[in-house]
Amino acid sequence: MPKIFNKQIDREMDYPYETSPPKRQVAYIFDTNKCIACQTCTIACKTCWTSGRGQEHIFYNNVETKPYGSYPMGWDTKLQEQRVQVTWNNKRLESPTIFEGNSPNSPPDGWRPTSEDYAHPNHGEDDISGIIEKTAHFAGEHPMWMFYLARICNHCTTPACLAACPRKAIYKREEDGIVLVDQERCRGYQECVRACPYKKVFYNAVSRASEKCIGCFPRVEQGLQALCVEGCIGKIRMHGFISTQTPPREDNPLDYIIHIRKLALPLYPQFGTGPNVYYVPPIHVPIGFCEQLFGPGVEESVSLYRKLKDDPKLLGALFLFGSTDHIIEHFEVKDQVAIGWNAKGDEVSRVPFTEYTYVRPHHDKEFQVYRHNTA
Numbered sequence: 165m166p167k168i169f170n171k172q173i174d175r176e177m178d179y180p181y182e183t184s185p186p187k188r189q190v191a192y193i194f195d196t197n198k199c200i201a202c203q204t205c206t207i208a209c210k211t212c213w214t215s216g217r218g219q220e221h222i223f224y225n226n227v228e229t230k231p232y233g234s235y236p237m238g239w240d241t242k243l244q245e246q247r248v249q250v251t252w253n254n255k256r257l258e259s260p261t262i263f264e265g266n267s268p269n270s271p272p273d274g275w276r277p278t279s280e281d282y283a284h285p286n287h288g289e290d291d292i293s294g295i296i297e298k299t300a301h302f303a304g305e306h307p308m309w310m311f312y313l314a315r316i317c318n319h320c321t322t323p324a325c326l327a328a329c330p331r332k333a334i335y336k337r338e339e340d341g342i343v344l345v346d347q348e349r350c351r352g353y354q355e356c357v358r359a360c361p362y363k364k365v366f367y368n369a370v371s372r373a374s375e376k377c378i379g380c381f382p383r384v385e386q387g388l389q390a391l392c393v394e395g396c397i398g399k400i401r402m403h404g405f406i407s408t409q410t411p412p413r414e415d416n417p418l419d420y421i422i423h424i425r426k427l428a429l430p431l432y433p434q435f436g437t438g439p440n441v442y443y444v445p446p447i448h449v450p451i452g453f454c455e456q457l458f459g460p461g462v463e464e465s466v467s468l469y470r471k472l473k474d475d476p477k478l479l480g481a482l483f484l485f486g487s488t489d490h491i492i493e494h495f496e497v498k499d500q501v502a503i504g505w506n507a508k509g510d511e512v513s514r515v516p517f518t519e520y521t522y523v524r525p526h527h528d529k530e531f532q533v534y535r536h537n538t539a
């Protein structure tokens with residue numbers, strides 16, 4: 165089997181195909197500390213892309229409450245329960261990824277949800293962790309906490325869905341790294357559904373083909389952010405590109421937050437698919453639980469987040485979240501203002517650290533009225 169270097173696990177790993185990074189890779193950052201589970205993202209995506217027959221259970225975007233929520237049911241715990249204990253040596257993964265540990269040419273480790281697993285999209289919603297049973301992947305009791313985890317397809321660097329498809333119906337676009345299912349080639353074998361560890365490929369029984377998040381590619385081609393990103397009420401999301409064939413750039417907000425400052429981390433890097441949705445971990449949740457989800461960089465990230473007020477460039481980069489519908493290619497933080505430019509060099513965002521206020525005169529001479537400023 166070919167060997168691929170996976171940066172997120174700091175080592176080479178087996179993958180069924182030779183791959184090289186796309187020209188640029190679409191990526192997302194979600195700040196879990198800001199999500200309010202309003203589900204606007206879920207509905208923005210659903211009404212646009214999955215409102216047809218056979219798509220009733222399909223949520224390219226979903227938001228679940230951790231630790232109890234999951235959609236489809238147990239997407240994360242079931243896979244972990246069937247695998248060996250995850251072990252890290254500093255930032256290097258020692259245990260096998262889902263592509264390793266089996267005989268050569270066998271499909272990635274996985275499981276296929278039943279229709280009942282898709283029956284409860286809001287299972288565990290808003291449940292606060294009390295005592296949770298000791299399990300193979302978490303030894304101990306949780307103190308009281310919960311947080312919201314927004315999830316979409318990760319447009320992985322080494323996708324398990326693509327690796328598993330016997331029809332070669334799944335492909336990764338060279339121009340932006342978006343992973344798509346060719347609906348014409350797909351015969352509905354559902355090997356991708358079984359293999360994707362994030363369960364972000366869905367089977368449509370009406371079209372008899374599998375489908376998944378399309379990364380809002382018609383918008384990306386126009387330099388616009390995805391609908392689930394643009395619509396986010398909590399402004400927890402940023403969407404753009406990370407550098408793949410060149411070193412990370414200080415003026416690219418995604419490169420800066422993910423690769424230079426290491427504030428945002430991949431979800432379950434131990435699976436080995438190289439996910440490209442990066443999360444700012446919740447700062448109030450036990451480190452052990454977060455490390456299980458986001459790998460070994462959690463402590464460093466939480467410590468950075470707690471000191472954000474004294475870190476103007478990083479803070480400014482986060483202020484750009486939700487500030488524009490354009491993809492920001494370059495950014496700068498100057499005199500307590502964060503500014504973003506698109507690929508054409510047009511300024512598309514300008515966010516002052518302190519919102520401007522205007523105090524109106526108590527007596528308006530023009531209209532001969534008295535006004536009270538209540539703010």
Ligand code: SF4
Pocket residue numbers: 198199200201202203204205206227312314395396397398399400
């Ligand atoms: S729209 Fe934003 S804040 Fe609301 S649930 Fe989605 S990710 Fe969270």
Ligand code: SF4
Pocket residue numbers: 316317318319320323324325326343359360361362363364365376437
């Ligand atoms: S998250 Fe799943 S569906 Fe998306 S690219 Fe990765 S393996 Fe494929």
Ligand code: SF4
Pocket residue numbers: 208209210213224225316317377378379380390391392393
């Ligand atoms: S990127 Fe587009 S298709 Fe994918 S989850 Fe977001 S809105 Fe849906």
